[in-house]
Amino acid sequence: MHSSPRHQTLTLSEEKQLLDAIDRWVVREVRPQVKDFDHADRYPHELVEQMKELGLFGATISQQYGGLGLPASVYAQIVMRISSEWMALTGIFNSHLMLALAIEKFGTEEQKNEWLPRLATGEVRGGLALTEPDAGTDLQGIRMTARREGDEYVINGAKTWITNGIEGSCFALLVKTNPQAEPRHKGMSLFIAPKGNGFTAGRKLEKLGYKAIETSELVFDNYRVPAKNLIGGVEGQGFYQATGGLELGRINVAARGVGIAEGALRLAADYASGRKTFGKPIAEHQAIQLKLGEMATRARAARLLTLDAAATFDRGDRCDMEAGMAKYFSSEAALENSIESMRIHGAYGYSKEYDIERLYRDAPLTCIGEGTNEMQRIIIAKQLMKRSAEA
């Protein structure tokens, strides 16, 4: 069993109503503007305001703190639908919700009351700041330190690759409160870190895809944070807290992969029915049918794996292996479907006037975030062996 924020139970018709509203918003507001935002690498402020109204910044925050309290299975479907058009948009609320999850799952009652209502409305937006220039997969190798001084901690160091780093104002920040501790994770702590004196956003990183939403460095120079912002109030729990949201995080990324895999399939099918060669639509050539058949199967398998992991999560059952499988499979499906769809588009797939080039640039990120797919397979194998030993 895992302990997670309480979620509300939706009837099928409430679920449909919510997902239909997301669909309408995607078609009316996102689809017509996505190319402009993506190509100009321009932050979509207008869409963010609409996302606030849709309640997306509080999607998985419990209702008692002002969120929608959605189960993972419904949340995943929202992420799938938006990602089938524009995956980057989901990063604006996905990593924000990982910050909220860390507070709701591990924070004190005072921390939850202080932060969750403002995170739920999107008044405060932020993300998760773990990665450093020399430490990504090996998180225990981070160097950032926090030294206690009276009622405050003084923090120095730098983070990199932080989503929402410039537009966000508050981050769950992983630091070393005891750099000498052995094992290393016992010296790690997680803080709620609002921007202020000594905490500035650094360079915006130029990326292949995942445009418009910024990923940046964060710089800490004698930044002082009140001791009451130490999540849970006890030092040494940070590694456990930072990785405690990984199951939901992986379901999240899996859902993004499903969205891209389905979006690429839709674009391919549309194009293949209109484009003619040798007197008939290319969809009637067997070589294209083989591709469409494989793509459709991959997208469906990815969807089912992701919904299965989400349902396991919602029941409160252990789902580390299921979430890992969903994340691994769906992200690879996103990558494969986007390149196959691009091939079906011929030269037009290589053109910036068509949408598939965006999905093709966005897909690889799903293989990196929330644990690379190399690590994912190792985690799955370890869980497999552990569970069979326990059975």
Ligand SMILES: Cc1cc2nc3c(=O)[nH]c(=O)nc-3n(C[C@H](O)[C@H](O)[C@H](O)COP(=O)(O)OP(=O)(O)OC[C@H]3O[C@@H](n4cnc5c(N)ncnc54)[C@H](O)[C@@H]3O)c2cc1C
């Ligand atoms: C667009 C973008 C947004 C991001 N947003 C955030 C964010 O908001 N917050 C945040 O904290 N981080 C963020 N990240 C960072 C991301 O989480 C890391 O890039 C990721 O954890 C991998 O770390 P790394 O890049 O340091 O790779 P490394 O850890 O250096 O890995 C390099 C390669 O070695 C492999 N490898 C490493 N260790 C092992 C091992 N033991 N066995 C087998 N293979 C191994 C990896 O799979 C990979 O292929 C973001 C990254 C990107 C690209």
